[in-house]
Amino acid sequence: MFYAFGDIHGQMTQLDRALALIDADGGSDADLFFVGDLVDRGPDSRGVIQTIMNGQSAGRPWHCILGNHDLMFHQFVKTANVLHPQILSGKTWLHHRLGGVRTLASYMQGVELDHPDWISWDHANEHGLDPASDSLLAAFSDAAKDAVPAAHLDWIAALPSFIKAPHDHIFVHAGIRPNVAMEDQTQSDLIWIRDGWLDHTDQLDAMYVHGHTALDFPQHHGNRINIDGGAGYGRPLVPTLFDGTGWFTLDDRGRTPLRP
Structure with a gap:
């Protein structure tokens, strides 16, 4: 059983x-x-x-x-990648419908789901615009690298x-x-x-x-x-x-x- x-x-x-x-x-x-x-x-x-x-x-x-969501999370922390060709809508992992921001919030103190940066990200992504600057991506990826335990990343990778x-x-x-x-x-x-x-x-x-x-x-x-x-x-x-x-x-x- x-x-x-x-x-x-x-x-x-x-x-x-x-x-x-x-x-x-x-x-x-x-x-x-x-x-x-x-x-x-x-x-x-x-x-x-x-x-x-x-x-x-x-x-x-x-x-x-x-x-696939576990892999997207792992890839964001490791490489700041948020775009995946299998998502035909073009939405990024950080889009509210995919929920990546909520994952980051569970690891990172101070990530506010109603922060203007994320609201702007969602709005741009919904309308096919450039969703965010490379500097914003890099900043959150760097913060995630500090916040997510290496043991979690190694476990997902395995x-x-x-x-x-x-x-x-x-x-x-x-x-x-x-x-x-x-x-x-x-x-x-x-x-x-x-x-x-x-x-x-x-x-x-x-x-x-x-x-x-x-x-x-x-x-x-x-x-x-x-x-x-x-x-x-x-x-x-x-x-x-x-x-x-x-x-x-x-x-x-x-x-x-x-x-x-």
Whole structure:
């Protein structure tokens, strides 16, 4: 038996509640998989990362893969990069809809979400204008380098892009390029893909469990399971589990079957 979470997006209060549900259902030694996107949008990305790191350090069997938001956060701190070609709208990681500023605020004292610099950034980005000066980017990147612990950055950098789990399950953040062997998948596909994946209805070589595309609630699609229930947009973080025979969601009332 194992448990899994969809995208958490900095929702520490939701994570605490969901972990308590799992402890009550399966105990503190339960195998647990996180499908990435730990950061951005929510108020406490730092707390989410530290909680998972602490659990792993304590010997709990917690497994985590890389999400695109985790990678964007890491790249900003390391290189000040905020532009990603996979974001077709052209919005930057610091745009309020992607939520990078909230991640920085969880690490850096004095980052005010209503600061004029960020309001100007959002306005410019919405209208296709030059969103900010290189000097502003450099200043915030330098501040982030000082504020974000190296241990957090090293941990993110070491996260795998997929994990094989028991009973022919594979955990991946976004999905795969169908009919391409796992060793030939690109990181970009594994953490960003939607086109050609979400509309793929043929059976696959394993049951793929993923997040990335937010739903109102986890959904079993027959050949894949999307467990991103939209916590990044204010919806509850829903624990899921596989008991060896089938999938379930978990809440205060117990288990509910999750079927195609």
